[in-house]
Amino acid sequence: MTNQEKAQQLLGLVRRAGQLTTGEQFTLASIRDRSAKLVILANDASDNTLKQFRDKTASYQISLDETFTKADLSAAIGMKRTVVAIKDAGFADKLKALLS
Template sequence: MTKWRRKLQMNDRLLSILGLCRRAGKIVIGTDPVIESVTTGKSFIVLMTKDFSANSKKNILKASNNSSVKTFVINRTKDELGMAIGKYCAVVSITDRGFSDKIQELILKEQEQEE
């Protein structure tokens, strides 16, 4: 991806915060690590991309429903999320309360604007 396109993409506030979470080490990346993090109670919020596979989504939702972790499908693709955090993936969980609160606030604000 070209340099100018990356800068354009990083104007997205949600993706910027996810990149900051990655640099702070407060993010879990990938389906199996996220499920483990959710079941052990380390995660506060789970984010899935809009192009995440249905079978994996079912597994994540099952784990998060059992442990009452909030789960959101964000209106971003795997590529966009991967560019923000530096690793190609479709699901992440946040292990910090402050980051998770801010991310949830941004997602809810986005959903209000779409309606």
């Protein structure tokens, strides 16, 4: 099993644990209130979405990962999404380690 597959499984666990914020508006809100520890953005999102989240996470100094496609991200969490935020620092650190 590759690290990316392990990360996808971990994302599913994060969702079931209630530590995942999904959807663009909710993710932006979690960045603004600094509850997001890691933002995962699909690398095949629209140019506008990519720019918006790259700028926002850089501004608030929150880690951003663009490893997954929309299909990978959606399969991992069981719903169609382009961007998600992990709220738990432990889960975020583990995902960063798997994806680096």
